[in-house]
Amino acid sequence: MTAVPVVPGCTWHPGYLAPADQTALLATLRDLLRQAPLFQPVMPRTGTPFSVRMTNLGSLGWVSDKAGYRYQPHHPVTGEPWPPIPDAILAVWDAVSGYPHPPEACLVNWYGPGARMGLHQDRDEEDLSAPVVSLSLGETGLFRIGGTTRGGRTVPVKLASGDVLVFGGIARLAYHGVDRLLPGTSTLLKDGGRINLTLRRVTKPV
Numbered sequence: 001m002t003a004v005p006v007v008p009g010c011t012w013h014p015g016y017l018a019p020a021d022q023t024a025l026l027a028t029l030r031d032l033l034r035q036a037p038l039f040q041p042v043m044p045r046t047g048t049p050f051s052v053r054m055t056n057l058g059s060l061g062w063v064s065d066k067a068g069y070r071y072q073p074h075h076p077v078t079g080e081p082w083p084p085i086p087d088a089i090l091a092v093w094d095a096v097s098g099y100p101h102p103p104e105a106c107l108v109n110w111y112g113p114g115a116r117m118g119l120h121q122d123r124d125e126e127d128l129s130a131p132v133v134s135l136s137l138g139e140t141g142l143f144r145i146g147g148t149t150r151g152g153r154t155v156p157v158k159l160a161s162g163d164v165l166v167f168g169g170i171a172r173l174a175y176h177g178v179d180r181l182l183p184g185t186s187t188l189l190k191d192g193g194r195i196n197l198t199l200r201r202v203t204k205p206v
């Protein structure tokens, strides 16, 4: 498996999932999205909508609404528990995380044309000793990651369909975001766009 160092603590595995595995995973995700539909997160306080839509898999899911950012065990619209994380996704965590406990949350971000994600830290998790593992499907996203202070130098990574990115250790609280998609770079999603899955351990194992 190719492992490309990006910044200390962050490793990129281009083409981790073969095309057939991407297609199979997409079919699994489409089923799960029927149980846990995409919802429209909004920014705390201001209520400004995110440009991505989201849902989650796992015992805990990340949500953002006017009240704030948090993890919760149920879908904010249906009130149902999130569906379990499928084995094919857990296998990626087991192979690349180097962390001996399973992830609790798989955040599903759906980027339509024009969607982006501003630079931010993933810091709503109690257990920061586990890395964040990200898996991309569909059109290439222009991702970048820097250090732990806002405004520092960032390193760009073109995250293509099937790529896996791991950030942990001293990169666990690194600022990162997605500037834009590169339209036409994948035929996996018929209408274009991009799906990013991020796997996180939330609570400290007992």
Ligand SMILES: O=C(O)CCC(=O)C(=O)O
Pocket (backbone or CB within 6 Å): 107, 109, 117, 122, 134, 141, 143, 159, 176, 177, 178, 196, 198
């Ligand atoms: O879409 C991506 O590659 C990054 C997603 C992300 O940073 C997040 O969900 O916190």
Ligand SMILES: [Fe+2]
Pocket (backbone or CB within 6 Å): 120, 121, 122, 176
């Ligand atoms: Fe993030």
